Amino acid sequence: MTFTRLSVIxxxxxxxxxxxxxxxxWVSHDLRVWxxxxxxxxxxxxxxxxxxxxxxxxxxxxPTARIASAGQGxxxxxxxxxxxxxxxxxxxxxxxxxxxxxxxxxxxxxxNGRSRGRSSRTSDDTFLLRDxxxxxVIDPDHAEVVTTHKxxxxxxxxxxxxxxxxxxxxxxxxxEFVTVRAGDTPLDPNADTAALLREWKGQSETMxxxxxxxxxxxxxxxxxxxxxxARAEVAKQHMTHRLAPGVHMLRVPTHGRLFLLSNIDPxxxxxxxxxxxxxxxxxxxxxxxxxxxxxxxxxxAG
Numbered sequence: 001m002t003f004t005r006l007s008v009i010x011x012x013x014x015x016x017x018x019x020x021x022x023x024x025x026w027v028s029h030d031l032r033v034w035x036x037x038x039x040x041x042x043x044x045x046x047x048x049x050x051x052x053x054x055x056x057x058x059x060x061x062x063p064t065a066r067i068a069s070a071g072q073g074x075x076x077x078x079x080x081x082x083x084x085x086x087x088x089x090x091x092x093x094x095x096x097x098x099x100x101x102x103x104x105x106x107x108x109x110x111x112n113g114r115s116r117g118r119s120s121r122t123s124d125d126t127f128l129l130r131d132x133x134x135x136x137v138i139d140p141d142h143a144e145v146v147t148t149h150k151x152x153x154x155x156x157x158x159x160x161x162x163x164x165x166x167x168x169x170x171x172x173x174x175x176e177f178v179t180v181r182a183g184d185t186p187l188d189p190n191a192d193t194a195a196l197l198r199e200w201k202g203q204s205e206t207m208x209x210x211x212x213x214x215x216x217x218x219x220x221x222x223x224x225x226x227x228x229x230a231r232a233e234v235a236k237q238h239m240t241h242r243l244a245p246g247v248h249m250l251r252v253p254t255h256g257r258l259f260l261l262s263n264i265d266p267x268x269x270x271x272x273x274x275x276x277x278x279x280x281x282x283x284x285x286x287x288x289x290x291x292x293x294x295x296x297x298x299x300x301a302g
Contacts, residue, residue: 013015031298038291039141045284053277059270062174067248068133074253075177078266079131081138081169090123095153099164100127101140102262108158115118116157129171129250136248138173138261143252146262169263176253179246192234197227 028034062076070077081100083089090099103122110116124141147170151162164169200206210218210226218226253261262269 007059008079027061027072031294035291035294035298038287038294041188041285042291045280045287049277049280049284052273052280055258055260056270056273056277058174059172059260059266059273064266065177066133067129067131067136070177070248072178073176074257075175075250077129077131077136077173077177077250078268079129079136079171079173081165081171081263082128082130082135083165083167084126088125090125090127092121095160096162097149097151097164098167099123100138100169101125101143101145102164103145104160104162106158106160106189108156110157129173134248136173136177136250138171139249139251141252143175143259143261146260146264148258148263165261165263170265172262172264172266172269173250173260175250175259175261176257177248177250179248189231189234192237194229196230196234200226200230 061075062074064076064078065071066075067079083100090096090102092099092102093104096102096104101123103120105120106118107115108117120185124139126137126139127139129136145163147164147165149164149166151160151164153160153162207218207226210222212222212225212231213219264272
């Protein structure tokens with residue numbers, strides 16, 4: 001597991017996790033538990049501080065590129081989110097609003113308030129990001145998504161928590177930019193020429209064009225002419241294929257680098273991460289001082 005994935009888990013857990021740990025220590029009335037909790041909080045806080053501060057710096061320090069002129073590799077884009085032509089949106093349950101991307105959690109309780117099941121799902125359908133220079137396909141698989149669109153609904157004993165990105169949102173995207181070109185696909189002229197000749201053989205009208213002497217048969221010279229024309233046709237098709245424009249895509253980077261999608265203005269998003277980094281740093285300093293002090297007292301008392 002990469003550090004980025006680990007830091008996301010720690011950061012997601014940190015807010016509520018600290019409260020749960022403190023509550024557990026409080027009800028235990030045991031100084032040894034308090035010491036263990038403080039050490040755990042120090043670890044969680046330092047990892048969360050690194051993760052949030054790193055995000056704030058990446059957002060502030062990475063220049064925004066235009067899709068048409070973006071370099072290959074780690075890139076920041078800003079544009080409007082759109083569905084693919086034809087209006088295809090992320091496929092999901094009927095109770096999810098029309099979305100480019102969604103994530104939901106469902107928790108159900110019995111009549112006594114005890115949990116009787118949890119489920120969750122995150123969409124991985126691609127969608128488009130458009131700026132004034134071009135269009136880029138966004139593959140949201142493994143993305144860290146921060147969105148302002150959230151809904152909570154109750155149905156019977158189940159609570160549905162939904163986060164989503166809507167068509168028309170102005171999106172901030174940070175990830176690996178790649179351009180997939182048709183010319184990058186290896187081509188085999190000999191195999192394609194043979195396939196074209198087999199296709200022509202099944203077309204009587206096409207074969208008549210090569211029967212230059214009109215005897216109803218294709219002799220060796222006429223077949224050589226057919227092969228020559230097929231090779232020329234394949235070469236023309238290959239040239240058209242190589243000159244076809246590439247498809248721009250933003251996807252999860254390699255080597256564990258950050259992949260972030262959000263409908264929040266990047267300046268505000270960076271400031272939000274910075275505030276959280278200060279919180280985690282302060283919590284780390286407090287717990288990092290208290291944990292060894294309490295541990296030392298326990299050792300001396302023992």
